[in-house]
Amino acid sequence: MRIAYYNHTSSVSGAEINLLVTAAHYKRAEVTIMAPEGDLLERAREAGLLVVALPSYNARLSRNPLRLAAGILGMIRAGKQLSDAVMAGGAEVIHANSLRAGMMASLFYWRHRIPVVWHLHDNPPKGLVGKLIRMYAAKAAQAFIAISEPVMKGFGSSSGTVHLIHNGAVLSPFSELEKKRYRIDLRRQLDTPAGGRVMVIIGQIAPWKRQEDAIRALHSLIQQGEENYLWIVGEPKFREENLHYLKELQRLADELNVTRHIRFTGFRNDVDQLCCAADLLLLCSENEPFGRVIIEAMAQGTPVIATSGGGVGEIIEHGKSGLLYETGNIPQLVDHIRSLQSNDRLRKQISVNCVERVGGYFSIEQAAAKTEHVYAQLVRESAERNNRLEQTKGVAK
Ligand code: GLC
16 A cells, blocks of 8 residues: 655644654555655654655745735645645555645545545634534545544544544663663753652643643642752744743743753653653643653653543543643642652552553554554545446446
């Protein structure tokens, strides 16, 4: 099966990491990653994957009518260029790695006739625009992959073509000795005491990720005499408001007088190693669609404390494979941190259970196999469609 895996942006976050890791684990599918030149394609090349660089375009849609028109035209042009590339490469399925990528790939279906699967990584946009997109999607896509139940439900489609496929992670390849090494090296690198308690929060800096709650929890712990350190890993991406949010976080840390206990690391490539070097991972987001970083930390045996909204509840069983708290409830978050830090048995049990949980339900092998299954089904259906078409043509003659 020849698959064109299309990503409309070259910037790398959860959806793109999922693309790279899954593509590297297919058994039958031959994948070509298609995207504008940049970080994603560089990483794909490094991983030995086939790539096709597409001309880049400005992916932002604006409320300003002129810019909106320019954005739509840009999308149409990029969709046409994609359709040229998939036809030239002889793809049998287009795997579009976002809502926008799906729209662009399906727009030219009349021309390329290649089935398109839309990978839904986020909650759909609200309001009229969201409704129109959902209506278009229901007609245009041959299949959908949703990363969690809320994303699937939010999309409102009950048709059989929606497949729920959670992200998969690679179980830790590190030995205990290597993990200890990362702990020592990274703590030194991040100017954090070797024996200190370290919490890490990883993800783009954005208001909906609520890194402010991690800072507030840190402050409360320190007030209670519990010395702790917080690593905030990630950078503001995509929007101006995210840049402001980073400044707000720095201001908040200053106001609460906890700057000495926080490290803003910026974007890092060594997420697995950072998870080994910290004691626990926090995820404070409002309605996280899935939370790929959760399974990455769990795969290292690093306990996670996360908000219970979005798709997170499908990953963590509270008290068993991690701890859940209500979004924004700082006292509850602090309680959970304290119980993990004071209860050795609970921490060790969660660490063992979370590795097991990833191996059982969120392994990359399962995710890759399920995705290949969707491809195979699409190829079959498309062959049947073409056969029927041929037959009708035959009858007409
Ligand atoms: C998107 C979602 C995130 C998910 C990732 C991978 O970035 O916001 O929750 O983990 O895609 O599917």
